Every structure is written in C-alpha cells, then in structure tokens.
Amino acid sequence: MVKLVLLHKTDSIYEDEPDVVYDFPRTYLKAIEEGIGDWIVYYEPVKAGPRGYFAVARIAEVTPKPGVEGRYLARIAHGSFLRFDRDVPRLIDGRPLETALAGADGSPRSGGAVQLAVRRLPEADFARIVNLGLPADLEAQEASRYDRAAPDLSERVEVFDRPVLERLTRRAYRDVAFRRRVREAYGYRCAMSGLQLRNGGGRPEVQAAHIRPVAHGGSDSVRNGLALSGTLHWMFDRGLVSIAEDHQTILVSRNKVLGDVVDRLLPPDGRLLMPRDARDRPHPDNLRWHRENVFGQDLPGGAAPWG
Incomplete structure (x- = not known):
C-alpha cells in the first residue's frame, strides 16, 4: 500500500x-x-x-x-x-x-x-x-475557543499527540472537525430558522447535524451536514422536518408538528439557508436519503423540546 x-x-x-x-x-x-x-x-x-x-x-x-x-x-x-x-x-x-x-x-x-x-x-x-x-490539539482548541477564562497556550497542559492515523479514525476527533466546518460553512446560522444565536460567552448555539447518519452510510463531508439549532436538530433527526426535491423548501410533518410551533421556528418563506460556497451545499443524494428514510416516519420515544 x-x-x-x-x-x-x-x-x-x-x-x-x-x-x-x-x-x-x-x-x-x-x-x-x-x-x-x-x-x-x-x-x-x-x-x-x-x-x-x-x-x-x-x-x-x-x-x-x-x-x-x-x-x-x-x-x-x-x-x-x-x-x-x-x-x-x-x-x-x-x-x-x-x-x-x-x-x-x-x-x-x-x-x-x-x-x-x-x-x-x-x-x-x-x-x-x-x-x-487537522492539528492534534483541535479538540482542545474547540473546547477553549469561547472560554474567556482559558489559560494561555503556554500555560495549558500539553495535548497528547496521538498518531495521525489514530486521530483520523477516532469518532470524537472527527465529530469536532465536522462540527467546526459545518457551522463555519453556514456562518454559524441555523439553516432552517436563519437565526444566529450565541450564549453570553459568545459560543454559537447552532449545532452540526449529519443529514445521513454515519451509521447509515453517511460521511463527514460538509455536504452531508446542516447547521441547525438544538430544537430543529432534534426535529430533523426524528423526521419531523426535511428538505424537498428542489433542495431548498423545508418540509414539515404537519400531522406531528403543531402550526404555532412551525410559525415560531421557521421563516415565512420556508426556505433553507445555503452556504455561500456552492461546494458546501447539501448533496441531493443525502437530502433524498433523509426524505425517503427518516421524514414522516413513526416518531421515536422522547418528549418534544417545545413541551
């Protein structure tokens, strides 16, 4: 090899x-x-x-x-x-x-x-x-990125320098790399609500969602990701929302989601926010997989976050 x-x-x-x-x-x-x-x-x-x-x-x-x-x-x-x-x-x-x-x-x-x-x-x-x-200390960089009380680099405990191949195959490391690229691609805005929320320390509230989960053949490509708020991430993973065949219109499982919830969470035009770089936009195959395999399916257990 x-x-x-x-x-x-x-x-x-x-x-x-x-x-x-x-x-x-x-x-x-x-x-x-x-x-x-x-x-x-x-x-x-x-x-x-x-x-x-x-x-x-x-x-x-x-x-x-x-x-x-x-x-x-x-x-x-x-x-x-x-x-x-x-x-x-x-x-x-x-x-x-x-x-x-x-x-x-x-x-x-x-x-x-x-x-x-x-x-x-x-x-x-x-x-x-x-x-x-993909630096060895990427996880430490992300953990302290918005921590105002974090010590200077010179004061931090030295990061264990894992072998390159171990790093490339470790799920926790890959999740951090995926999250950073996806959130950056969407300008730290939720792709569905359009909101750019940050907590008191400046940390973005938006999360990175896999469109097609890795466990089901999905990749860690930005084109298999969406930046979503916590609530919309929950709804997307459970098939309450998805993206239509035009790759722009947000679909809602109306028989499972109350109208006032939709009005509060989604913009009036119901359109997906796209990354500026066309190379980072969701791949049609990934969106189709989500529509065909997740959207509208029986809702798994767990209370809805809007209560």
Missing part, C-alpha cells in the same frame, strides 16, 4: 464526489491500485482555486467505470473522508510540502511530477500535511 495525493477540480470533466468516489483515467490505474486500503490527500490545483490540500480519505476499492472505456472509479471507504479544519497551502516559506515537488535547494520544481493528477506521497509528507490541516 502507498499513500497518494489526488488532484480534484470542482468543474472537472471527471465525475468526482470526494467523499464517495474518485474518477480517473487508465494512466493512473497502477498508482491508485497501489493505494487501495491506504489514505489519500485531496489537492486542488492552482488553476482551480486557492484551497491547496483540503481533505483526507481512504481508498476501499477500484472498479472500471460503467460504460466509459479507459476510466476507473476509486471507491472511498465509508466514514473515512474528512475535510481539513484549515486548508493547507501548496507552499510554506516558498517550499513545497511534497518532497517530490522540491528541488535540491527546496525550491519548487516545474513540470514532471508537478503536473501529475495522482502522486505517491511519502509517510513523512502525509503526516506533515495532515498535522497542518
């Missing part, structure tokens, strides 16, 4: 879904087959945008693309995709993060490996990129 860098462009002719599948030509088949079972880093090229290195995932299998000669699909392992907390630049202090892209003096090379859409990635380079995008 070998770790890889996979180039991804949103407007590419290749039909990539970074958290689901990577579409590629036969040219890269040997390299990607070597990466089956191992981790990859997604990279956005200069001409496509500013993100640089922006996510990690693990390849589960490779199959021919149905109906397209010479094209293949690298299937992403369920639950492995994770956006970086902060995108990692291509260069730091003028030097590439990938050893293969640097000359003897550390300066960027041109041509050759730089132009490859699939590049083998040494373990040390992988660890460095992931540590920059």
Whole structure:
C-alpha cells in the first residue's frame, strides 16, 4: 500500500464526489491500485482555486467505470473522508510540502511530477500535511475557543499527540472537525430558522447535524451536514422536518408538528439557508436519503423540546 495525493477540480470533466468516489483515467490505474486500503490527500490545483490540500480519505476499492472505456472509479471507504479544519497551502516559506515537488535547494520544481493528477506521497509528507490541516490539539482548541477564562497556550497542559492515523479514525476527533466546518460553512446560522444565536460567552448555539447518519452510510463531508439549532436538530433527526426535491423548501410533518410551533421556528418563506460556497451545499443524494428514510416516519420515544 502507498499513500497518494489526488488532484480534484470542482468543474472537472471527471465525475468526482470526494467523499464517495474518485474518477480517473487508465494512466493512473497502477498508482491508485497501489493505494487501495491506504489514505489519500485531496489537492486542488492552482488553476482551480486557492484551497491547496483540503481533505483526507481512504481508498476501499477500484472498479472500471460503467460504460466509459479507459476510466476507473476509486471507491472511498465509508466514514473515512474528512475535510481539513484549515486548508493547507501548496507552499510554506516558498517550499513545497511534497518532497517530490522540491528541488535540491527546496525550491519548487516545474513540470514532471508537478503536473501529475495522482502522486505517491511519502509517510513523512502525509503526516506533515495532515498535522497542518487537522492539528492534534483541535479538540482542545474547540473546547477553549469561547472560554474567556482559558489559560494561555503556554500555560495549558500539553495535548497528547496521538498518531495521525489514530486521530483520523477516532469518532470524537472527527465529530469536532465536522462540527467546526459545518457551522463555519453556514456562518454559524441555523439553516432552517436563519437565526444566529450565541450564549453570553459568545459560543454559537447552532449545532452540526449529519443529514445521513454515519451509521447509515453517511460521511463527514460538509455536504452531508446542516447547521441547525438544538430544537430543529432534534426535529430533523426524528423526521419531523426535511428538505424537498428542489433542495431548498423545508418540509414539515404537519400531522406531528403543531402550526404555532412551525410559525415560531421557521421563516415565512420556508426556505433553507445555503452556504455561500456552492461546494458546501447539501448533496441531493443525502437530502433524498433523509426524505425517503427518516421524514414522516413513526416518531421515536422522547418528549418534544417545545413541551
């Protein structure tokens, strides 16, 4: 097995879904087959945008693309995709993060490996990129983010530096990374009510909801997330609200939710608030799964939060 860098462009002719599948030509088949079972880093090229290195995932299998000669699909392992907390630049202090892209003096090379859409990635380079995008102390950062009484970094107990791969697979860490990206994508506003509420210490009250739960095949992609207030998160998870086929209209299970509750919680136009970045907007497949498998189902036990 070998770790890889996979180039991804949103407007590419290749039909990539970074958290689901990577579409590629036969040219890269040997390299990607070597990466089956191992981790990859997604990279956005200069001409496509500013993100640089922006996510990690693990390849589960490779199959021919149905109906397209010479094209293949690298299937992403369920639950492995994770956006970086902060995108990692291509260069730091003028030097590439990938050893293969640097000359003897550390300066960027041109041509050759730089132009490859699939590049083998040494373990040390992988660890460095992931540590920059998903730092070991991310949970501590989030826990103290809005705590005015938190001590300076120099005074804090040193965070246990878990191995990179352990961090990428630990649910508690992934939940923090997912929550930070989803809430940021929606400007810390509830996607259904439109409210941007903060407590006395400035902590956002909005939560990050998985549209399709990870336990049911969902990913930790921002496109599988909605920023919701606590009450609407509860209602969404229990199928009392969902999103229509137009991907914008909020659906309400009217036989289970009182009209005055709807009036208090949802805007008059009943429209979903969308992230500014189109790449972060809910994926239609995830919304359809929620409509077909959660919305309008029998309500599980537990009192409604509006009492």
